[in-house]
Amino acid sequence: MTQPHDETCDLLELYMLGGLDEAEALRFEAHLSSCESCQEQRLALADIVGLLPATAEPQPVPEGMKKRILANVLAEAVPAGSEAKTPPTASPSESQPSIQPSIQPAPKPATPASGASILQTTTRRTPAYMKLVTAGLAAALIALALYAAQLRGQVGDLRGELAEAGSAPVQELKVNQAVKLNPAAADIVATGLATIVIDKNGTHLLVQAEQLPKLQGNEAYQVWLIKGQEKFSAGTFLSDQGTGAIYYTLKNGGYDTVAITLEPDAFGDQPRGKIVLAAALDA
Amino acid sequence: MNDIASDIEMMRRIAGRDAMALEALYDRYEKAVYAFAYRFAQDAMLAEEIVQELFMRIWNQPERYDASLGKLTTWIFAVTRNIAIDQLRKRQNRTTSQTADTERFARLPDPASGPEEEYDIKWTGEQLKGALAALNPDQRQVLDLIYYQGYTQHEVSERQGIPLGTVKSRVRLAMKQLKERLGDLERRRTPYDTTS
Numbered sequence: 001m002t003q004p005h006d007e008t009c010d011l012l013e014l015y016m017l018g019g020l021d022e023a024e025a026l027r028f029e030a031h032l033s034s035c036e037s038c039q040e041q042r043l044a045l046a047d048i049v050g051l052l053p054a055t056a057e058p059q060p061v062p063e064g065m066k067k068r069i070l071a072n073v074l075a076e077a078v079p080a081g082s083e084a085k086t087p088p089t090a091s092p093s094e095s096q097p098s099i100q101p102s103i104q105p106a107p108k109p110a111t112p113a114s115g116a117s118i119l120q121t122t123t124r125r126t127p128a129y130m131k132l133v134t135a136g137l138a139a140a141l142i143a144l145a146l147y148a149a150q151l152r153g154q155v156g157d158l159r160g161e162l163a164e165a166g167s168a169p170v171q172e173l174k175v176n177q178a179v180k181l182n183p184a185a186a187d188i189v190a191t192g193l194a195t196i197v198i199d200k201n202g203t204h205l206l207v208q209a210e211q212l213p214k215l216q217g218n219e220a221y222q223v224w225l226i227k228g229q230e231k232f233s234a235g236t237f238l239s240d241q242g243t244g245a246i247y248y249t250l251k252n253g254g255y256d257t258v259a260i261t262l263e264p265d266a267f268g269d270q271p272r273g274k275i276v277l278a279a280a281l282d283a
Numbered sequence: 284m285n286d287i288a289s290d291i292e293m294m295r296r297i298a299g300r301d302a303m304a305l306e307a308l309y310d311r312y313e314k315a316v317y318a319f320a321y322r323f324a325q326d327a328m329l330a331e332e333i334v335q336e337l338f339m340r341i342w343n344q345p346e347r348y349d350a351s352l353g354k355l356t357t358w359i360f361a362v363t364r365n366i367a368i369d370q371l372r373k374r375q376n377r378t379t380s381q382t383a384d385t386e387r388f389a390r391l392p393d394p395a396s397g398p399e400e401e402y403d404i405k406w407t408g409e410q411l412k413g414a415l416a417a418l419n420p421d422q423r424q425v426l427d428l429i430y431y432q433g434y435t436q437h438e439v440s441e442r443q444g445i446p447l448g449t450v451k452s453r454v455r456l457a458m459k460q461l462k463e464r465l466g467d468l469e470r471r472r473t474p475y476d477t478t479s
Contacts, residue, residue, distance in 0.1 A: 069334060070309060073335065
C-alpha cells in the first residue's frame with residue numbers, strides 16, 4: 001500500500017545518523033511506527049549506518065590498556081548478593097608488581113541494601129592470592145575491619161581515638177603505633193589515621209581517611225610509606241563519599257613517614273599527584 | 284557456536300558477574316571498539332576512556348542489552364558512539380541534552396537480523412570507506428559533523444551558516460549516494476547495524 005509523502009519522512013536519514021534532537025527523534029519515532037515507507041527505507045539505511053564503525057582506521061591499542069580497563073571495571077562496586085570473579089590480568093601482582101597490598105573493605109555503618117561498599121579498591125584478591133592468606137591472617141583482617149569501623153565511628157574525635165587505640169587493642173592484635181594524618185594544605189579538610197598493628201603474622205599498617213576530596217575520572221588515592229628519599233606504595237583505594245581505607249602488611253620497617261596522595265590513576269610506582277594527608281612515623 | 288550465539292552467552296555470563304566472560308568479550312571487540320572510539324576522540328587517552336566507560340556499562344548494566352531486539356555489536360557500537368559524543372560535548376562545553384540517544388536505534392526491533400546474514404565486514408567496511416571518499420566535500424562534512432561530532436541538524440545549520448533545508452538535502456543525497464554505491468548490500472544485514 002502506498003502512502004502520501006509526508007515531510008516528516010525527509011528526516012529519516014537524519015534520524016538514523018543521530019542528527020535529530022531528543023524531541024524531534026521522539027516525534028519521528030511516532031511517525032515511523034505508522035509509516036510503511038519509512039520502515040522499509042530504514043532497513044536499507046541501517047545497512048549503511050551500521051557499517052560506519054567498520055570504516056574506522058585501525059589504531060594501535062595503547063600498551064596495558066586491557067589491564068587498566070579490566071582492573072578499573074572490576075574494581076567497581078558489585079550488586080548485593082553477587083560476587084565478582086577476577087581475571088588473571090587484574091591481579092594485584094601483575095598490575096602493581098612492586099607491591100603486594102592486602103586491602104580489606106571496612107564495613108559501612110547502616111549500609112543500605114544497595115550493597116555499595118564503603119571501600120572500592122582498585123585491586124582485588126585473586127583466588128590464587130587468597131590461598132596464600134592464612135586462616136590466622138584472615139581472622140586478623142576481620143578484626144582489623146571491625147577495628148576500622150570502630151575508628152570510623154569515632155573519627156570526629158581523633159585525638160580521643162588515639163588514646164583509645166593505644167590502650168585497647170582488638171583481640172590478638174597489638175597496636176604498635178597510631179598517628180593522626182594531617183592535611184598537607186590549608187584547603188584540605190580531610191582527616192585520617194594510620195595505625196600500625198602487630199600480630200603473629202607480622203606488622204600491618206591500617207590507614208583510614210575521611211572527608212577526602214571527590215575523585216575525578218581515573219583518579220585514585222595512593223598510600224605511601226617513605227624512608228628518607230625512598231617512597232614505597234602501600235596500595236591504592238577509591239573513596240566512597242569521601243571515605244576510604246587500606247590495609248597493608250609491612251615487609252620492612254624503618255619508615256619515617258606515611259602519606260596519602262591524590263594520583264591521576266591507580267597505577268603509579270612513584271607519587272605523581274599532590275599529598276593530601278601525611279604523618280611522621282616512629283621509625 | 285557462531286559469534287552471535289556466543290555473544291549472547293557471554294552477556295548472560297556477564298549478567299551473572301562472570302569476569303572471565305567480560306574479559307573474553309573485551310578480547311573479541313577491543314580493536315574494533317578502540318578504532319571506532321579513536322575516530323571520535325582523535326586521542327589515545329580519550330579513546331581509552333571511551334572504551335573503559337563502555338565496558339563499565341557492559342559490566343554494570345548488562346540488562347540494557349536486549350538480545351531479542353538485535354545483535355550485541357549493534358548495541359555496543361551505539362553505546363560507544365553515545366559515550367564518545369557525550370565526551371566531545373563535555374570537552375567543548377556544548378549542551379548535553381540536545382542530541383537524541385542513539386542507543387534507542389539499537390532498541391528498535393529488527394525482524395530481519397539473524398546469523399545467516401553474517402558476511403565479510405572488513406570487505407564491506409572498505410567498500411563504504413571508498414564510497415564515503417567519493418562524496419562531495421560538503422556532504423562529507425555534514426555527515427562528519429552529525430555522526431562523528433554529534434551535532435544536530437539545527438547546530439550544523441547554525442555552525443556552517445547554511446539553511447536547515449540544505450543540511451537535510453546534503454544528508455539525504457549523501458545517504459542516497461552511499462546506498463547506490465553499496466546497492467548490493469540492501470537486503471543483507473550487518474553485525475554493526477545500528478537499528479537491529
